[in-house]
Amino acid sequence: MTVTPLGIPRRLLEFTIDGEAAGVPEGSTILDACRAAGKDVPTLCQGDTLRPKNACRVCVVEVEGSRALVPACSRKAEPGMVVKTDTERARHSRKIVLELLASSVDLSTTPLVAEWIKEYEAKPDRFGPDAARLNEEPKIDNDLYVRDYDKCILCYKCVDACGDQWQNTFAISVAGRGFDARIAVEHDAALTDSACVYCGNCIEVCPTGALSFKSEFDLRAAGNWDESTQTRTTTVCAYCGVGCNLTLHVQDNEIVKVTSPHDNPVTHGNLCIKGRFGYQHVQNRG
Amino acid sequence: MDLHFGDSKPTDEERAAVDALFGPPESSWEGAARDEMRAADLRWARGGREARDRRELLLPGLHAVNDRVGWISEGALDYLCRRLTVPPAEAYGVATFYAMFSVKPRPATVLHVCTDLACTAAGASRLCAGIEARLGPGSGVSVERDPCLGLCERAPAALAIRAGDPVRTAVSAPATVEAAVLAASAPDSAPEEPPPVTAVPQAGGPSLTLLSRVGVVDPSSLDDYRAHGGYTALRRAFALGPAGVIREVTDSGLLGRGGAAFPTGRKWQATASQPDHPHYLVCNADESEPGTFKDRVLMEGDPYALVEAMTVAAYAIGAHKGYLYLRGEYPRAVHRMQYAVDRTRERGLLGDDILGQGYAFDIEIRRGAGAYICGEETALFNSIEGHRGEPRSKPPFAVEKGLFGKPTVENNVETLVNVLPILTMGAPAYATIGTARSTGSKLFCVSGSVALPGVYELPFGATLGELLALAGAGEGLRAVLLGGAAGGFVRPDELDIPLTFEGTREAGTTLGSGAVMAFDATVPLPRLLLRIAEFFRDESCGQCVPCRVGTVRQEEALHRIVERTGADAAGDIALLREVGRAMRDASICGLGQTAWNAVESAIDRLGAYE
Numbered sequence: 001m002t003v004t005p006l007g008i009p010r011r012l013l014e015f016t017i018d019g020e021a022a023g024v025p026e027g028s029t030i031l032d033a034c035r036a037a038g039k040d041v042p043t044l045c046q047g048d049t050l051r052p053k054n055a056c057r058v059c060v061v062e063v064e065g066s067r068a069l070v071p072a073c074s075r076k077a078e079p080g081m082v083v084k085t086d087t088e089r090a091r092h093s094r095k096i097v098l099e100l101l102a103s104s105v106d107l108s109t110t111p112l113v114a115e116w117i118k119e120y121e122a123k124p125d126r127f128g129p130d131a132a133r134l135n136e137e138p139k140i141d142n143d144l145y146v147r148d149y150d151k152c153i154l155c156y157k158c159v160d161a162c163g164d165q166w167q168n169t170f171a172i173s174v175a176g177r178g179f180d181a182r183i184a185v186e187h188d189a190a191l192t193d194s195a196c197v198y199c200g201n202c203i204e205v206c207p208t209g210a211l212s213f214k215s216e217f218d219l220r221a222a223g224n225w226d227e228s229t230q231t232r233t234t235t236v237c238a239y240c241g242v243g244c245n246l247t248l249h250v251q252d253n254e255i256v257k258v259t260s261p262h263d264n265p266v267t268h269g270n271l272c273i274k275g276r277f278g279y280q281h282v283q284n285r286g
Numbered sequence: 287m288d289l290h291f292g293d294s295k296p297t298d299e300e301r302a303a304v305d306a307l308f309g310p311p312e313s314s315w316e317g318a319a320r321d322e323m324r325a326a327d328l329r330w331a332r333g334g335r336e337a338r339d340r341r342e343l344l345l346p347g348l349h350a351v352n353d354r355v356g357w358i359s360e361g362a363l364d365y366l367c368r369r370l371t372v373p374p375a376e377a378y379g380v381a382t383f384y385a386m387f388s389v390k391p392r393p394a395t396v397l398h399v400c401t402d403l404a405c406t407a408a409g410a411s412r413l414c415a416g417i418e419a420r421l422g423p424g425s426g427v428s429v430e431r432d433p434c435l436g437l438c439e440r441a442p443a444a445l446a447i448r449a450g451d452p453v454r455t456a457v458s459a460p461a462t463v464e465a466a467v468l469a470a471s472a473p474d475s476a477p478e479e480p481p482p483v484t485a486v487p488q489a490g491g492p493s494l495t496l497l498s499r500v501g502v503v504d505p506s507s508l509d510d511y512r513a514h515g516g517y518t519a520l521r522r523a524f525a526l527g528p529a530g531v532i533r534e535v536t537d538s539g540l541l542g543r544g545g546a547a548f549p550t551g552r553k554w555q556a557t558a559s560q561p562d563h564p565h566y567l568v569c570n571a572d573e574s575e576p577g578t579f580k581d582r583v584l585m586e587g588d589p590y591a592l593v594e595a596m597t598v599a600a601y602a603i604g605a606h607k608g609y610l611y612l613r614g615e616y617p618r619a620v621h622r623m624q625y626a627v628d629r630t631r632e633r634g635l636l637g638d639d640i641l642g643q644g645y646a647f648d649i650e651i652r653r654g655a656g657a658y659i660c661g662e663e664t665a666l667f668n669s670i671e672g673h674r675g676e677p678r679s680k681p682p683f684a685v686e687k688g689l690f691g692k693p694t695v696e697n698n699v700e701t702l703v704n705v706l707p708i709l710t711m712g713a714p715a716y717a718t719i720g721t722a723r724s725t726g727s728k729l730f731c732v733s734g735s736v737a738l739p740g741v742y743e744l745p746f747g748a749t750l751g752e753l754l755a756l757a758g759a760g761e762g763l764r765a766v767l768l769g770g771a772a773g774g775f776v777r778p779d780e781l782d783i784p785l786t787f788e789g790t791r792e793a794g795t796t797l798g799s800g801a802v803m804a805f806d807a808t809v810p811l812p813r814l815l816l817r818i819a820e821f822f823r824d825e826s827c828g829q830c831v832p833c834r835v836g837t838v839r840q841e842e843a844l845h846r847i848v849e850r851t852g853a854d855a856a857g858d859i860a861l862l863r864e865v866g867r868a869m870r871d872a873s874i875c876g877l878g879q880t881a882w883n884a885v886e887s888a889i890d891r892l893g894a895y896e
């Protein structure tokens with residue numbers, strides 16, 4: 001069982017979502033309020049353990065008095081705010097964002113996107129057969145994880161997780177600009193020549209599968225990845241005394257990847273190289 | 287944080303370029319040779335606040351290497367990172383953000399040839415082809431096709447930069463193949479640029495306020511500036527006190543000239559009253575809006591005026607440090623402003639005790655490195671701080687959390703220079719100039735198909751037709767682009783639009799930064815629109831999806847219809863509209879929000895593709 005600290009009680013502030021009054025604790029985002037009110041607002045770049053970067057713009061909503069649409073994931077709720085989550089205008093922007101993304105990168109391993117594409121009637125093909133795409137080969141330069149930037153939506157989550165928000169290793173950042181912007185290590189070198197310490201915290205937060213365990217990547221490539229048959233067991237890492245929680249994903253009696261519960265107050269989903277990747281001895285039946 | 291540096295070493299030259307800026311390294315941890323290891327090395331640690339504070343030197347450091355060597359190698363970047371305690375991956379992300387830097391080897395001389403609107407209309411493609419044919423491979427010159435160089439009154443324009451110690455630059459405008467090749471191959475012996483006054487067709491006219499000293503004073507002489515009324519505004523400011531200055535500026539009705547037309551007095555008041563300290567003043571001299579060159583002419587022709595105006599503004603908002611963020615492609619303006627700041631400091635008009643009033647203020651000049659987006663307020667803060675020039679999401683606004691997270695006023699050069707006449711003539715007199723809602727006079731940058739391109743100063747309220755008549759717009763005018771690439775096109779039958787913020791808004795267009803580009807029928811409109819789309823695609827920072835991908839999809843659609851009209855173009859125009867609407871609605875910053883304005887106006891107002 002994980003325990004989430006409640007923190008000090010906060011003042012409730014009142015505002016309206018889609019015409020209904022809502023009360024949310026001070027400091028909440030519009031997204032928090034929407035979710036509490038049972039409204040469905042799609043998100044891609046938002047991360048439960050990270051400061052919002054609000055780069056994808058799929059969560060935009062209408063706020064009365066604001067000229068442009070507002071990203072629900074990062075805008076704090078203010079008293080008296082009048083928010084509309086599902087207007088034609090907001091839906092239009094979401095649809096276009098989905099089309100733009102799906103036409104430029106491979107979203108096949110991004111959860112929920114296929115449903116949103118249907119819901120918003122997005123047609124990524126309408127930009128024509130010559131629409132520019134990322135079209136990059138996966139970078140397989142170490143035994144632990146694969147970077148398949150053809151699937152990258154540039155949400156900045158991995159950069160934030162590797163940088164000052166969690167890992168403080170700063171092995172990756174965004175290089176270049178515009179459509180040519182890419183996640184890269186220094187000098188665009190191989191990961192093995194970088195500062196990376198293989199904690200895998202970037203994989204943990206990647207929403208698209210652009211970063212994945214080598215084990216998962218290989219199984220997918222062979223057509224053997226099958227989430228429906230996998231079991232998940234959360235346990236405590238045995239390497240040191242910190243007591244991080246590990247969730248072992250097991251398929252066919254083999255550990256295929258290791259994640260960590262985000263609501264765990266010790267790790268917030270982060271691990272070190274041993275907890276994340278050091279599981280081979282468990283299944284070494286030699 | 288535990289930084290990892292690779293094995294690449296800087297060359298002696300690269301090391302010297304960095305050390306010239308920061309001094310020699312204190313320890314082998316900072317990259318000093320191991321055999322110089324001193325006893326202190328064993329107990330040497332520097333981190334935390336002190337190390338973070340040095341991050342802002344990253345951009346000057348990148349410039350130092352690029353200026354000396356012409357590009358930034360792995361060894362040079364790693365050495366810079368050691369000196370500043372910056373993670374190499376982040377520094378690589380910063381270096382690759384700017385167009386003026388290269389992380390791949392390239393020749394020491396780069397010739398930037400403008401291919402933007404005014405220059406294209408003046409034959410930039412032929413010029414480029416001619417230059418490339420003459421220089422050919424192996425010439426030791428890298429020819430780059432670039433967006434507007436801010437020399438539109440002398441289109442077509444080229445700028446040569448030769449790395450070395452010191453770096454050499456030469457401008458050729460209006461450029462011929464011969465002159466541009468000469469500038470690149472022998473920058474030291476290329477002819478001098480004409481004085482800034484040649485960009486002011488009204489020079490000497492009695493109606494000029496903002497431009498009154500351009501061509502009249504010697505831009506290098508502080509005494510001459512004082513002899514022409516310099517520093518009376520600052521004296522008045524000291525007499526009024528900070529609150530009094532803000533009151534005058536508020537009462538004058540001054541609206542920001544950087545494009546957004548925000549009331550300057552309100553911005554100053556909001557910053558001045560913030561309890562958090564220090565406060566900062568930032569002057570936005572990035573001026574990269576295509577077709578805009580007024581700030582350059584002001585800085586080149588009357589540099590002390592900007593120093594004085596920044597001092598007044600800083601005094602009003604309680605700032606003791608100001609940054610002048612100056613476009614990197616303006617070598618003469620950088621040089622003149624640096625000279626002016628240094629002279630002013632020598633004479634006690636900057637520094638610890640200005641005019642004996644016990645007030646301290648100093649200005650640091652920061653050179654941009656080729657990124658239009660760095661003109662956006664918050665991107666500019668990030669750029670100064672040594673991060674990628676990506677806009678921040680707002681709120682919080684700059685008045686509360688701006689540069690280094692502190693309350694900051696950011697103003698355009700022209701806005702600040704207006705503060706001088708406001709103080710010398712007093713707010714009521716100033717407010718009688720122009721119209722009730724757009725007070726004062728405005729600088730307009732006229733270029734394209736006109737006889738006398740240049741910077742014009744007119745009181746707000748003059749019409750577009752009056753301005754174009756002054757500039758000598760001839761027969762056959764096909765379209766006018768108001769407000770630069772982020773502005774909008776108007777038709778030749780709309781010349782009675784009053785040039786005020788409210789008048790252009792009512793006419794469904796914008797004044798933007800004051801760029802006015804005239805095009806006659808010889809200019810192929812679809813090509814022009816394609817160039818605008820290409821500009822935004824190139825200049826998008828890439829942070830948010832509507833802009834990063836939207837600008838690409840728009841450019842593709844415009845390519846498809848470049849030679850099509852009517853029903854053949856209808857599908858793609860519908861697509862453009864849908865994408866444009868989402869870009870305007872959902873982009874993080876003004877770049878994505880306005881990127882589709884000009885093309886939309888060309889379709890709706892000019893009937894392009896009909």
Ligand SMILES: Cc1cc2nc3c(=O)[nH]c(=O)nc-3n(C[C@H](O)[C@H](O)[C@H](O)COP(=O)(O)O)c2cc1C
Pocket residue numbers: 541542543544545546547548550570571572573574575658659660661662663664696697698699701702875876877
């Ligand atoms: C993409 C973009 C580019 C901009 N470029 C400039 C610029 O080059 N110079 C400038 O003064 N303002 C520029 N601005 C406007 C600034 O963000 C800001 O509004 C202005 O500097 C404020 O000064 P003002 O109040 O004196 O107008 C730009 C804005 C955007 C969105």
Ligand code: SF4
Pocket residue numbers: 161162167169170171172195196197198199200201202203
């Ligand atoms: S594995 Fe860890 S150190 Fe390596 S890039 Fe990812 S977050 Fe950074």
Ligand code: SF4
Pocket residue numbers: 151152153154155156157158159183202205206207208209210211
């Ligand atoms: S690799 Fe994943 S986490 Fe990183 S920016 Fe791309 S999509 Fe986001």
Ligand code: SF4
Pocket residue numbers: 659676677825826827828829830831833834873874875876877878879
């Ligand atoms: S709108 Fe364009 S320039 Fe502005 S933040 Fe988004 S990607 Fe960057």
Ligand code: FES
Pocket residue numbers: 042043044045046053054055056057058059060071072073074
């Ligand atoms: S989820 Fe809000 S902008 Fe991406």
Ligand code: FES
Pocket residue numbers: 400401402403404405406433434435436437438441442443576577578
């Ligand atoms: S200098 Fe070429 S268009 Fe401005």
